[in-house]
Amino acid sequence: MAMKSERALQLCLLWLLMSAILLKPADCHGRKKRLPKPCKHLVLYFHDILYNGKNAHNATSALVAAPEGANLTIMTGNNHFGNIAVFDDPITLDNNLHSPSVGRAQGFYFYDMKDTFNAWLGFTFVLNSTDHKGTITFNGADPILTKYRDISVVGGTGDFLMARGIATISTDSYEGDVYFRLRVNITLYECY
Amino acid sequence: MAMKSERALQLCLLWLLMSAILLKPADCHGRKKRLPKPCKHLVLYFHDILYNGKNAHNATSALVAAPEGANLTIMTGNNHFGNIAVFDDPITLDNNLHSPSVGRAQGFYFYDMKDTFNAWLGFTFVLNSTDHKGTITFNGADPILTKYRDISVVGGTGDFLMARGIATISTDSYEGDVYFRLRVNITLYECY
Amino acid sequence: MAMKSERALQLCLLWLLMSAILLKPADCHGRKKRLPKPCKHLVLYFHDILYNGKNAHNATSALVAAPEGANLTIMTGNNHFGNIAVFDDPITLDNNLHSPSVGRAQGFYFYDMKDTFNAWLGFTFVLNSTDHKGTITFNGADPILTKYRDISVVGGTGDFLMARGIATISTDSYEGDVYFRLRVNITLYECY
Numbered sequence: 210m211a212m213k214s215e216r217a218l219q220l221c222l223l224w225l226l227m228s229a230i231l232l233k234p235a236d237c238h239g240r241k242k243r244l245p246k247p248c249k250h251l252v253l254y255f256h257d258i259l260y261n262g263k264n265a266h267n268a269t270s271a272l273v274a275a276p277e278g279a280n281l282t283i284m285t286g287n288n289h290f291g292n293i294a295v296f297d298d299p300i301t302l303d304n305n306l307h308s309p310s311v312g313r314a315q316g317f318y319f320y321d322m323k324d325t326f327n328a329w330l331g332f333t334f335v336l337n338s339t340d341h342k343g344t345i346t347f348n349g350a351d352p353i354l355t356k357y358r359d360i361s362v363v364g365g366t367g368d369f370l371m372a373r374g375i376a377t378i379s380t381d382s383y384e385g386d387v388y389f390r391l392r393v394n395i396t397l398y399e400c401y
Numbered sequence: 402m403a404m405k406s407e408r409a410l411q412l413c414l415l416w417l418l419m420s421a422i423l424l425k426p427a428d429c430h431g432r433k434k435r436l437p438k439p440c441k442h443l444v445l446y447f448h449d450i451l452y453n454g455k456n457a458h459n460a461t462s463a464l465v466a467a468p469e470g471a472n473l474t475i476m477t478g479n480n481h482f483g484n485i486a487v488f489d490d491p492i493t494l495d496n497n498l499h500s501p502s503v504g505r506a507q508g509f510y511f512y513d514m515k516d517t518f519n520a521w522l523g524f525t526f527v528l529n530s531t532d533h534k535g536t537i538t539f540n541g542a543d544p545i546l547t548k549y550r551d552i553s554v555v556g557g558t559g560d561f562l563m564a565r566g567i568a569t570i571s572t573d574s575y576e577g578d579v580y581f582r583l584r585v586n587i588t589l590y591e592c593y
Numbered sequence: 594m595a596m597k598s599e600r601a602l603q604l605c606l607l608w609l610l611m612s613a614i615l616l617k618p619a620d621c622h623g624r625k626k627r628l629p630k631p632c633k634h635l636v637l638y639f640h641d642i643l644y645n646g647k648n649a650h651n652a653t654s655a656l657v658a659a660p661e662g663a664n665l666t667i668m669t670g671n672n673h674f675g676n677i678a679v680f681d682d683p684i685t686l687d688n689n690l691h692s693p694s695v696g697r698a699q700g701f702y703f704y705d706m707k708d709t710f711n712a713w714l715g716f717t718f719v720l721n722s723t724d725h726k727g728t729i730t731f732n733g734a735d736p737i738l739t740k741y742r743d744i745s746v747v748g749g750t751g752d753f754l755m756a757r758g759i760a761t762i763s764t765d766s767y768e769g770d771v772y773f774r775l776r777v778n779i780t781l782y783e784c785y
Binding site: 440452472485508524536556 | 624625626627628657658659660661674675676677703704705706707711713715732733734736743744745746747748757758759782783
Binding site: 240241242243244273274275276277290291292293319320321322323327329331348349350352359360361362363364373374375398399 | 630632646655656658664665666677679681701715717719728732751783784785
């Protein structure tokens with residue numbers, strides 16, 4: 210009997226040791242952490258209607274800066290290099306601009322490459338629906354012509370307090386320089 | 402005796418199992434983490450004096466971008482939609498502009514809604530006092546007319562290395578378009 | 594024998610208790626976390642050639658905003674206060690502009706102090722080499738005349754998924770207002 214418990218004790222100590230070794234470096238402060246399972250997942254669309262001098266009524270964004278020689282109603286040549294747009298775009302659950310909005314995408318983007326379409330984004334999803342109340346803030350480069358591109362979720366508030374993760378953006382539709390719709394596939398790995 | 406130790410061993414193993422179950426999903430990589438207790442808390446004020454063409458001497462911020470048809474000394478109509486301001490504002494411990502500064506709030510804001518006052522903020526508190534040396538960087542939407550609004554703490558350096566948390570902003574005072582003072586209530590949940 | 598196992602059991606329980614006490618507050622959700630060892634370390638250079646009205650061919654950045662009274666080909670007086678530049682700069686492994694590029698630094702900076710050179714940065718390293726594929730996004734204040742200044746790593750994608758840490762920036766070289774080269778020493782504390 211005592212022998213048995215002795216063996217069990219050894220097993221217990223062994224397991225303790227193993228769990229101490231495995232738990233600490235792998236989960237809490239090791240050199241490389243195991244990616245946790247996503248804790249939240251959302252797919253949302255937002256719709257940007259750029260002011261072009263004629264659509265003041267329904268435009269949701271406007272150019273506010275441009276490089277030398279350019280103006281603020283026509284996008285620059287050079288793949289719009291240097292244009293900054295400020296936006297307040299409706300967010301919908303599907304790809305229909307006229308669907309009820311579940312929040313606003315607010316922020317700015319600018320074009321930053323001369324030889325291709327490429328942007329940098331800083332914006333916040335301000336969600337206010339029965340499902341979600343809170344904000345998610347995004348930052349990152351957007352190589353527009355790539356089908357799927359990842360940007361970083363850098364923070365959040367409310368239901369998304371201190372959210373971390375990534376968003377995979379794809380251009381769902383566009384019409385010239387005036388309208389584009391982005392599909393945003395958000396995967397959060399830290400939720401509180 | 403052996404029986405007793407056997408029972409204790411069973412308890413030990415049970416506890417191990419329970420702690421393994423509880424510790425792992427709840428604290429380190431579960432689907433939803435328990436919010437830790439705040440590890441740092443600061444209340445600071447910053448003061449923004451916007452350049453209006455006449456106050457070059459004491460202005461701490463200036464418009465640098467605006468939509469088509471607007472200029473850079475008068476805020477736009479449409480709730481300032483499209484105006485970008487760059488700022489370097491003093492930070493104080495109380496609501497007095499003339500109190501000794503404990504650092505500078507540096508960054509930019511822009512107005513992004515046509516039908517109400519709403520801004521988006523990207524800025525850094527550069528603190529340099531006996532109490533705090535380091536930076537805290539903030540990002541997020543600012544629905545100005547709401548009494549308390551939360552933005553994200555997205556990072557930090559020095560005393561605030563890799564800070565995460567939120568800041569609750571409230572407009573403590575304002576004078577037309579020239580002066581506003583924000584109270585920033587910072588709650589950090591990750592400190593190193 | 595049984596006595597021995599009893600003592601060992603007590604030790605085992607004691608250790609469990611200690612590890613429960615030590616592990617939980619210290620590593621996972623305590624008031625202040627121990628800084629983990631860095632999990633990734635990179636030193637990279639990026640090269641900014643600012644458009645000045647004559648170098649359209651090889652410029653990698655351009656002024657797109659400026660305060661009242663200024664233009665977009667000459668940096669403002671007042672330490673460039675209010676100038677916003679948008680950039681798409683080559684990243685190299687060493688300090689040679691003509692070395693093969695391992696990616697692009699894309700984003701914007703603006704000058705935000707009237708009495709000294711000081712900037713605020715928001716940009717992303719888009720890395721695409723055999724060593725690294727992914728993005729790292731940075732935010733923070735840049736007191737240009739300080740030899741070493743820290744900014745925050747606020748997120749990442751690909752190889753740098755959810756990266757957190759800091760980057761120590763130093764001005765490696767500059768030529769008037771047209772060229773500067775930054776050395777970026779990146780230390781990540783969270784890697785997945």
